[in-house]
Amino acid sequence: MEYKISDEDIEVILNDIFEQHGYDFTDYSKASIKRRINWVYAVDKIPSFAELRYKLKHDTGYLKRFVEEITVNVTEMFRDPSFYQVLRKDVLPTLGTYPLIRIWHAGCSTGEEVYSMAILLKELNLYHKSLLYATDINPSVLERARKGLFPLAQMKQYSENYILSGGNREFSHYYSANYSMAKFDETLKEKMIFSTHNLVSDGSFNEFQLIMCRNVLIYFDTDLQARVFSLFDGSLEKLGYLALGSKETLNFSTIASKYKQLNKQKIWRKLL
Amino acid sequence: MEKTALIGLVVIGGSAGSLDIILNTVSFLRSKNCPPVIIVIHRKNSDDSSLADLLAGRTQLKLKEAGEKDRLKPDSVYLAPADYHLLVEKDHTLSLDFSEKVNYSRPSIDVTFQTAAEAFGEKCFCILLSGASADGAEGLQLVNKMKGITAVQDPSNAEVAFMPQQAIDRFQPDYIVDTTDPKALANLINSLTAK
Known part of the structure; x- marks a missing residue:
């Protein structure tokens, strides 16, 4: 066009x-x-x-x-299964030693990643002591995220992703079919807090042990990326984790020296 | 009509049946003073460093998977990563975009062709190869409209004629490339980009 x-x-x-x-x-x-x-x-x-x-x-x-x-609002459940495998096997068990796990999904869009995280935390028996802050610039996508309704047609793909990420239950056990939509289990929402937040103009609102911001920074220019990195740095506890999308990197940013990358994953841990 | 502007960017888009031509082409491209080349190939969204490795093994040029904010450089080939659209910026850097599929495809050839034409105008040379998709034809037409140079693989020797034929049905591309000679496309690019 x-x-x-x-x-x-x-x-x-x-x-x-x-x-x-x-x-x-x-x-x-x-x-x-x-x-x-x-x-x-x-x-x-x-x-x-x-x-x-x-x-x-x-x-x-x-x-x-x-x-x-x-703004781009395309997202998936368990996108990049190997990434979720590292969350499941390494990051979340480490955070599981804390009394309370605070996670920020920055730019969560319609919430598929927040529900994926809730499923991981449930399976690791950590959900009861977790808080999932899910924010986005758009109130309408947050409204959809809050409902926990996702297209049923996507479930085959999500179920495959889930299994590749190390999940070993029936994925369909987490939702019930509701016409053309999959309605996710209400208990997955208990620890989710949805709120509008604009990464461009709003400041830090809490300290977290894990910040998830995947495929958001690719839409920002270098200066704005630098500002958002410093916002994340100011919102992350020492030894906390920052997770980015598969084509995004913290390297070359001004905060890079304070972080160590986990092997080849797009996950960086803040140093002491 | 003779188009003589110095080519600043080459974009090759292909789908089913295009891989062999792409491999041949990158192997015969001039290894010095070659403008940046972007390759967009439709494929599954699995992790595919193997395709980058395959291409790297066939070319003297520097092969890399395109990353966001990468600056386009001569003597380099950029492969659009699986499952992202690849956009060309006016400052000659690259952007990635995980937005809706276009023509059931991500990466979409249309998206890269169109943004390449926006950024490079008449200095852009775009080529559409074999495929069963409608992707690329509209973008190629926009390249033509913005006075860039366009080429399609001759449908009669494309493994899947549909994609190049879609472009020909829309407009008259500058070149129809007979790919029975494996060097043909590389020769065309080399001749158009000679200083």
Whole structure:
């Protein structure tokens, strides 16, 4: 689909959204945000750039949709099974020696990773002493995360991921089919706390032993990545863990010297 | 119409039946003063350092899996990682994107072609090879529209004709490459990128 909105107009829109609503997308990677803005513009059949600006300024319902669409909300349960295997065998058993385990899922989107974590903690018998803070910039995806309803069509893939990650139960035991959706067990939600949080503008709100932020930083430019790393550093206890997506790295960042990477995994442990 | 702008980026997109041509092509590319080459191949989303190894074993150029923020450099081949879209930025760095599949594909050839054209305009050379997917045709047309150079594998000697044919059905690419000669595509790239 051909782009109808120029780079200059993208800047105008991003500045409008920041000034009028406080969402700052100006430090997002340009190619991705341009592609998504052009996509929303086309599928919503907005007649002109001026019309788009007007709608974003005056129609808060539309602004909500727009923000949700230009941020990427694709996520999976047990994505990268080998990563979850290391959580199961190494990271979580270590954290299990603490009286209380605080985990922050930063940029959790619709919550698939939070539910994956809850399943791991249940199976390791650690869930009762854990707290899972799940945050995202979009209130609407958090609403979906809170419901714990995921497309039934995905369950085959998730079940395979779960088994590859070292799970040995029937994955279907964690949900019940509800028309085209899988409704996850209510008890998985007991220790989850959902809240909006904007990594670009909001500060630290607690200290954690594990921060999960996978496939979020790839959308940020280098400066914003550096700011978010320092936010994470300020929110992580000593000997705590930071987990990133399979193509993201803490190396080369200003906080790198305070961390040690776990073998080849995208997990870094904060040094004493 | 003669397009003479110096090529700054080559992007090769392929799906079913394209691997052999890609392997041959990277092995015959000029090893000095070759512009950056990006390769987007449809495949399963499993861990696949083996494909990068396979390519690395066939080329003198520096082969690496494309990472986010990587700066495009000459004499280097960048393989789009499995299960991410690969986008080209205007500052000639790369971005990865785990958004919805496009044409049932991630990486999508359309996404890389389009962002390459946005970033490099007429200095971009994009090639679409064998495949059973509709991916790539629209992106290639956009490259053409932005005055970049386009080539497709001749459908009559593609293992799966559908993908290059989709592009030809949309517009007239600059080159239709007869790949019965295993060196043909590399020769074309080498000749277009000679200084």
